[in-house]
Structures are given as C-alpha cells and as structure tokens.
Amino acid sequence: MIRHLLQSKLLSHYVRDLSAVVGSVILLIVLLGAIFAPFIAPQDPYDPKTLSLQDSLTPPIWMKGGQAPFLLGTDDQGRDILSTILYGCRTSFLVGSSVILIAGTIGVTVGLLAAFYSGILDTVTMRIADTFFSFSTTLMAMLLLGIFKGGGIPLVILAIVIADWVRYARTMRGSVLGVKEDDYIQAARACGGSNLRIMIRHILPNAIPPILVVAAVDFGAVVMLEATLSFLGVGVPINKPSLGMMISLGKNYIYAGKWWLIIFPGIALISIVLGINLLADWLREELNPRLGQR
Amino acid sequence: MKRIPLLVMMGILILGLVGGLSVSSVAKDTIVVAVGAPPQTMNPHGSDSDCNLGVVANIFEGLLQRDTSGTLLPALATSWERVNELTWQFHLRQGVKFHNGNDFTWEDVKYTMERLRIPYPVSEFLAFGGLIVSVETVEGNPWIIDIVTTTPTSYFDQNLHQVFIMDKESTESRSIGEIGQYPIGTGAYKFVEWIKGSYLKLEANEDYWDGPPSVKYAELRPVTEPSTRVAAIATGEVDVLQDIPVELFDTVAKNANLEVVTRPARRSIWLGLRNEPGFPTSDIRVRKAIYMAINEDEIIEKVMFGHAFPCAQIPDPPTVGYDASIERLPYDPEMAKQLLAEAGYPDGFKIKFTGPNDRYVRDEQIAQALASQLAKVGIEVELDTKPKAVYFPEMDEHGLDFYLLGWFDGSYDFGRSFTKLLHSVDAEAGFGGLNGSSYKSIALDRLLEASAEIVDPALRGEALRLLNKVAMQEKIAIIPLHYQEDSYAIYKGRGISFTPRSDTWIVFKEMSIEK
Numbered sequence: 001m002i003r004h005l006l007q008s009k010l011l012s013h014y015v016r017d018l019s020a021v022v023g024s025v026i027l028l029i030v031l032l033g034a035i036f037a038p039f040i041a042p043q044d045p046y047d048p049k050t051l052s053l054q055d056s057l058t059p060p061i062w063m064k065g066g067q068a069p070f071l072l073g074t075d076d077q078g079r080d081i082l083s084t085i086l087y088g089c090r091t092s093f094l095v096g097s098s099v100i101l102i103a104g105t106i107g108v109t110v111g112l113l114a115a116f117y118s119g120i121l122d123t124v125t126m127r128i129a130d131t132f133f134s135f136s137t138t139l140m141a142m143l144l145l146g147i148f149k150g151g152g153i154p155l156v157i158l159a160i161v162i163a164d165w166v167r168y169a170r171t172m173r174g175s176v177l178g179v180k181e182d183d184y185i186q187a188a189r190a191c192g193g194s195n196l197r198i199m200i201r202h203i204l205p206n207a208i209p210p211i212l213v214v215a216a217v218d219f220g221a222v223v224m225l226e227a228t229l230s231f232l233g234v235g236v237p238i239n240k241p242s243l244g245m246m247i248s249l250g251k252n253y254i255y256a257g258k259w260w261l262i263i264f265p266g267i268a269l270i271s272i273v274l275g276i277n278l279l280a281d282w283l284r285e286e287l288n289p290r291l292g293q294r
Numbered sequence: 295m296k297r298i299p300l301l302v303m304m305g306i307l308i309l310g311l312v313g314g315l316s317v318s319s320v321a322k323d324t325i326v327v328a329v330g331a332p333p334q335t336m337n338p339h340g341s342d343s344d345c346n347l348g349v350v351a352n353i354f355e356g357l358l359q360r361d362t363s364g365t366l367l368p369a370l371a372t373s374w375e376r377v378n379e380l381t382w383q384f385h386l387r388q389g390v391k392f393h394n395g396n397d398f399t400w401e402d403v404k405y406t407m408e409r410l411r412i413p414y415p416v417s418e419f420l421a422f423g424g425l426i427v428s429v430e431t432v433e434g435n436p437w438i439i440d441i442v443t444t445t446p447t448s449y450f451d452q453n454l455h456q457v458f459i460m461d462k463e464s465t466e467s468r469s470i471g472e473i474g475q476y477p478i479g480t481g482a483y484k485f486v487e488w489i490k491g492s493y494l495k496l497e498a499n500e501d502y503w504d505g506p507p508s509v510k511y512a513e514l515r516p517v518t519e520p521s522t523r524v525a526a527i528a529t530g531e532v533d534v535l536q537d538i539p540v541e542l543f544d545t546v547a548k549n550a551n552l553e554v555v556t557r558p559a560r561r562s563i564w565l566g567l568r569n570e571p572g573f574p575t576s577d578i579r580v581r582k583a584i585y586m587a588i589n590e591d592e593i594i595e596k597v598m599f600g601h602a603f604p605c606a607q608i609p610d611p612p613t614v615g616y617d618a619s620i621e622r623l624p625y626d627p628e629m630a631k632q633l634l635a636e637a638g639y640p641d642g643f644k645i646k647f648t649g650p651n652d653r654y655v656r657d658e659q660i661a662q663a664l665a666s667q668l669a670k671v672g673i674e675v676e677l678d679t680k681p682k683a684v685y686f687p688e689m690d691e692h693g694l695d696f697y698l699l700g701w702f703d704g705s706y707d708f709g710r711s712f713t714k715l716l717h718s719v720d721a722e723a724g725f726g727g728l729n730g731s732s733y734k735s736i737a738l739d740r741l742l743e744a745s746a747e748i749v750d751p752a753l754r755g756e757a758l759r760l761l762n763k764v765a766m767q768e769k770i771a772i773i774p775l776h777y778q779e780d781s782y783a784i785y786k787g788r789g790i791s792f793t794p795r796s797d798t799w800i801v802f803k804e805m806s807i808e809k
Contacts, residue, residue, distance in 0.1 A: 048669035053589075053596040076541070076597070077662050233651075238658065239665075239677050252520050255542050
C-alpha cells in the first residue's frame with residue numbers, strides 16, 4: 001500500500017511542486033560536493049602541510065590578483081575558500097544528520113512510551129520535556145558546551161542532541177495519542193498482540209509521518225545551530241572546518257574589503273537551509289491529511 | 295485636535311535632540327577613548343595587567359610617575375634616592391588631598407606598601423610587597439620616609455609608578471567590593487561612573503596638585519570586537535582609538551577623517567617550551583629546529599600585515615639587560631629537518647600548543663601559522679587556543695608543553711622579567727610565577743642570583759645582558775617571535791592632542807582639546 005502511494009501521488013506531486021524540485025536540486029548539489037570533497041576540492045584546507053601563508057587573502061580568480069587553484073579566493077591562513085566550504089558542508093551534514101538520527105531515536109522512543117503507557121511515566125517525562133523546552137536551544141547547547149569544555153564535533157552533536165530531542169518526544173507523544181485509540185489498534189489488542197508488538201508494528205508506522213516533517217524542518221535548524229555555535233567560538237574547534245567559523249572569521253575582514261571570506265560561506269549555508277526547508281514544506285503538505293488531496 | 299499637541303511635542307523633541315547634539319559638538323569638553331581590553335577592577339592593586347594599571351593611573355598616583363617616553367618623574371614623592379643597599383628615601387609632596395578630602399600623609403604610603411602583601415583579591419603585587427621590610431619616617435619628619443627592602447633591589451624605584459597610593463582611612467573602612475567599584479585616589483581625575491564592560495566616566499579633579507587637567511570629562515570605552523572598534527572611530531563616536539586591528543589598518547589609514555599614529559610596542563611575543571627530561575623539546579637540537587622552522591618574516595608580512603618587528607629576545611631596547619648583539623637564528627627548514635634527524639626524530643613528533651585567542655594581536659592566527667610552518671618539517675602541532683580567562687589560570691599550573699606569551703616589563707628590568715618568566719618555579723619565593731612550562735636551568739638561575747647581588751647599576755646591567763645572551767643563544771630558553779606595534783587612530787578636526795605612551799597607558803591629563 002505504501003509502495004502504491006509512493007508511486008502514484010507522492011511522486012507526481014513532487015514533480016509538480018516546483019519549489020520541492022528546486023530545493024532538492026540545491027541540496028543534492030551541496031550534498032554531492034560535501035561527500036566528494038576529498039576528490040574535488042583543490043586543497044585539503046585543514047592539513048597544515050598544504051597551507052602557505054604566501055597564498056593568504058588571495059581574491060577570487062576573476063578579480064585582479066586572483067590566482068589559479070583558488071577559484072573563490074583564500075582566507076588569512078591561505079586556505080582555499082571553495083575547499084573550506086566543501087569540507088565545512090561535510091561538517092554541517094554530519095552534525096545535521098547525526099543529530100536528527102540520535103535525537104529522533106531518543107525522542108520517538110520516549111514519546112511513544114510516554115503516550116502508550118501514559119500515567120506517571122507520561123507525566124514525568126513530559127514535565128522533563130517541558131523544562132528542556134523552556135530553554136532556547138542555542139542557549140542550552142552553549143551552556144552544555146561550556147560545561148564540557150573543549151570542542152570536538154562529537155561533543156557539538158551531543159550538546160545539540162540534548163537540547164533538541166524534546167522536539168521529537170513531544171511530537172511523537174501527540175501523534176501516538178491520536179492513533180492509540182483507533183479501531184485497528186483495538187483489533188490488534190483483541191487478537192492478543194503484545195504491547196511491544198502493537199507499539200512497533202501498529203502504532204509506530206502510523207504515528208511517524210509528523211516526525212518526518214519535524215525532522216526535515218529540524219535539519220535546517222540544526223545546521224544553523226552548529227554554524228551559530230561555531231560562529232560564537234564554542235562549537236567546532238578551530239582546526240576543523242565549519243561554515244559558522246568561516247563566517248565568524250570573514251566578518252573581521254568586511255571593512256578591509258575582503259568580502260569573499262564571508263559571502264561565499266554565507267551563500268553555502270543559506271543554500272543548505274533553503275534547500276531543506278523547501279523540501280520540508282512540500283513534505284508537510286503531502287503528509288498533512290487536513291490539507292486534503294489536490 | 296489631539297494630533298496637534300503630539301506634533302508639537304515631537305517637534306520640540308526633535309529640535310531638542312538636534313540642538314543638544316550641535317551644542318555638544320561646539321563646546322567639546324569630553325574625550326572618549328576606545329580601548330581593546332576592558333579594565334577588570336578599580337582596586338589599583340587588584341590587577342597587574344597593563345590594561346588595568348593604565349586606566350586606574352588616571353585616578354591614583356604612585357610615589358613616582360612616568361612621562362610618555364617612559365622617563366621616571368616625581369609624583370607623590372618630590373625627590374628620592376637610594377641611601378644604602380637596602381634603603382630608599384623619599385621626600386613626600388605636601389598639601390595633596392585625596393578625592394574624598396582626606397590629606398595625603400606618610401601613613402597612607404605605609405598602609406599601601408603593607409596592603410601589597412595581602413593576596414587575591416586585594417593585591418597582585420605580592421612579590422613586590424614581600425620585598426618591603428618597613429616604611430618609617432626619618433627623624434620624626436612626616437614628609438621624609440625610608441623604605442627598607444629585604445634584599446638589595448636595584449629596580450625598586452623603577453616599579454613605583456605602578457604602585458598606586460591609597461587612602462588609609464577610606465580603604466580600611468570599606469569592603470573590598472566597594473573599593474573595587476568606587477576608587478578614591480589623588481589623581482588628576484575623579485571617578486564618576488563605571489559600568490563594567492561598557493564605559494568608565496571620569497571628571498577633572500579641580501584641586502589637583504599639578505593644576506586641574508585641560509580636559510574636563512574623560513570617558514573610556516572598551517570595545518573588544520575588532521570591526522566594531524573600527525566602526526566606533528570611523529563614525530566619530532569615539533575620539534581616540536587604541537589598537538587599530540591590523541587586518542583593518544589600511545582601511546583606517548585611508549579614511550580622511552582619521553589620523554593614524556604608530557610606534558614600536560614594548561611587548562614581545564614569544565614561545566615557551568618545556569625542557570623537562572623525557573620531552574623531545576628538552577633536546578637543544580629540537581629547540582633549535584623549531585626556532586629555525588618558523589618563518590617569522592612571513593608571519594610579520596602575512597599575519598601581522600607588516601605591523602610588527604622581528605625580535606631576538608624578550609626585553610625591548612630600553613630595558614636593562616637588553617643586548618643588541620643577540621641575533622635571531624635564521625629561517626632554515628632544511629637545517630631544522632637535519633637537526634630533528636640528529637636528535638632522533640627524523641619523522642618529527644607530535645606536540646600540543648596552548649595559547650590565548652583574545653589577548654595579543656592576532657594570537658590565534660599566529661598559532662595557526664606556526665602549526666602550518668612546523669608541519670612542513672614534520673612536527674605535528676595540536677592546537678589548543680582558548681580565551682585568556684581560561685588560558686592564564688592554566689598557565690599558573692606550569693604544565694604546558696609549548697605555549698605563547700607576550701611580555702613587557704613595566705619596571706624596565708630583565709632581572710625581574712627573568713624571575714617571573716624563566717626562573718625555576720618556586721612558589722614560596724615568588725619565582726617563576728609565569729613560567730608556563732616549568733622551564734628549569736640551574737645555570738641560568740645562578741646567573742640571575744649573581745646579578746641580584748651587584749649594587750652598581752652598570753655592572754648589574756652587564757650581568758643581566760650576559761644572562762640574556764646565554765638564555766637566548768646557548769639555551770634557547772624561549773623562541774622569540776616579534777615586537778608588536780602600538781597603533782592609535784585619532785578623529786581629525788576636533789583639536790585633540792594626544793601622544794601615545796611607551797607603556798600604552800591611557801593618561802587623560804596628558805591630552806588636551808584645542809578650542
């Protein structure tokens with residue numbers, strides 16, 4: 001049945017939805033660039049052996065003073081901007097997808113259990129969730145990174161996960177509460193299905209669509225959050241690539257007329273977030289039964 | 295009907311604002327200076343960093359003071375001499391009043407010198423305070439005092455411009471928190487208001503012993519963000535800017551509204567290296583190799599944008615112990631590789647570098663450049679740069695392998711510098727307080743101790759030069775990088791006269807506004 005749906009409506013709607021196509025094309029380009037960065041980037045910008053200060057602050061190739069391998073110019077350590085962006089996008093995607101996966105799994109599990117068993121478990125977990133929710137995600141992540149000290153990408157992921165899982169837990173709980181009393185669940189129960197079986201085989205597949213929408217929107221937010229944290233100097237360490245850090249560095253050079261340090265990473269960041277948001281919009285419309293069939 | 299009064303009110307408001315603005319720009323009696331680092335406390339002994347001393351110097355005075363070029367001059371003492379090895383005699387200035395109306399007396403001096411010995415948060419001048427045995431009047435004359443030191447301290451007077459005299463009565467009667475917030479001194483400016491991290495407002499002391507200063511109101515505004523700092527002076531929001539960010543220097547220099555003044559800074563930037571046996575860097579060949587693998591000219595040109603000068607030692611030329619004959623090891627990566635191979639590291643090694651990222655000009659960028667240059671001879675540098683608030687406490691534990699520090703000696707004495715920076719660590723004796731890697735050389739320690747016993751200044755200078763030379767050339771005790779450049783931008787057309795000081799202090803009584 002799902003296969004049928006995919007073939008007929010989802011796909012044909014996708015093709016007809018221009019913004020979804022544009023969004024996914026943008027995303028695909030950036031994603032491919034990030035995945036194949038080691039092969040297509042002219043330089044490994046975080047291998048100190050390959051850097052030379054002599055190349056620092058070279059303008060983009062079409063400007064006066066621009067030179068061969070540095071298509072979009074270099075930064076103040078002689079790092080090729082294009083290469084750094086490609087590697088930086090890798091960090092963005094890595095952090096984005098890891099957070100979605102980990103926070104999503106935790107959130108879905110917690111939400112499912114809370115809604116299914118309700119009672120004291122529900123009350124306790126949801127009050128904890130409320131507490132987490134009342135803090136801004138950025139503030140929470142900064143706080144955690146401050147406590148852990150030091151950087152490292154795994155730590156950034158962990159901090160964002162801790163700040164972010166609530167979003168999934170709450171959505172999942174609401175969604176499960178909606179399907180929990182449906183007739184087919186009652187039927188499964190009457191057939192003698194165990195709680196675990198009912199949760200996994202019957203409730204989960206029917207309660208998951210809203211989570212997909214949340215995940216899609218959240219991916220953009222997480223990419224942005226990682227960039228924000230790195231911009232503020234509490235995220236990814238300085239010897240690891242990050243779009244946020246590039247922008248933070250570039251802002252020091254705006255008045256000096258070295259615009260390429262900030263504009264290009266800015267465009268890359270916007271592309272990722274825009275692409276994923278366009279896709280998420282489409283997904284939301286498709287999966288929202290209230291919007292009906294067009 | 296209701297609209298009209300509103301319009302009238304708005305009109306009055308706008309006129310008032312415009313009028314207020316034009317009035318303030320006509321009769322200008324305030325100088326606003328933007329600085330890079332905010333003062334931490336108004337307790338004049340609470341911090342020995344130059345960005346703090348250079349600010350409280352407007353409110354407080356020492357027995358002595360320095361002019362813009364660094365010459366020692368009388369202040370609260372009218373004259374002074376070293377009467378014997380251990381005793382310094384001062385004639386005190388009469389008729390000076392603190393801002394609260396109390397008279398300045400010898401008891402205040404005695405109280406101040408004793409206060410230096412009380413640890414954090416009262417004083418960061420513990421080592422200097424520990425030198426003082428007694429402060430007594432001479433033959434009952436309250437305007438002549440003798441200060442006796444524990445050991446012969448030839449630089450004793452050289453430090454007195456930054457030991458600020460406090461009012462005994464109001465200091466004893468107030469809590470340390472209040473002292474740190476509401477300062478009472480004898481200086482040319484009275485304290486008005488301090489919003490930590492935002493601004494410090496001062497007002498001319500009309501009863502100042504040297505006559506009231508020329509500028510009526512003074513304001514100091516810390517702006518840490520480089521581009522915001524440039525924006526502040528470009529829009530004329532501030533009159534004088536200290537520390538033009540080097541990456542924006544050309545932009546500022548090209549601005550027709552701004553005048554740029556530079557001078558070689560006293561501060562040198564250098565690298566400390568652990569020499570404890572077992573570490574690769576305990577081998578002199580490895581130390582030389584690291585030195586020779588660093589292309590300082592490239593760092594100055596590309597990281598400092600030309601606004602620095604290569605250095606071969608820690609002290610700057612006016613410091614006692616500076617030796618002009620010391621030269622940098624040449625940049626020679628091939629030789630560096632060879633030295634590493636001889637020392638048993640043909641494939642290099644891994645080393646952790648710790649440094650600040652918000653203290654010195656381009657400190658983090660220097661660290662990254664070093665990592666890239668050392669990688670080319672096979673040394674893999676793991677970078678750990680952090681805010682100064684985290685870095686300096688870590689340094690106090692003396693456990694760093696490889697670190698960056700900037701230094702200039704406020705008392706112009708390499709003996710004092712060495713004691714703090716490179717003498718083997720002895721917390722009780724106050725040695726090696728800033729020795730970040732527990733560097734230890736018995737030979738150098740002995741040389742320093744020998745120099746301390748010499749009373750004749752010329753001979754002692756000779757001994758300190760020798761110590762400096764041996765430390766730099768034989769031992770490679772540290773790897774020097776460069777002297778920074780002090781830079782200032784002044785907004786033109788406001789008649790502001792400003793001369794930068796060698797110690798980078800912002801002293802408002804030296805400034806004036808032409809009417």
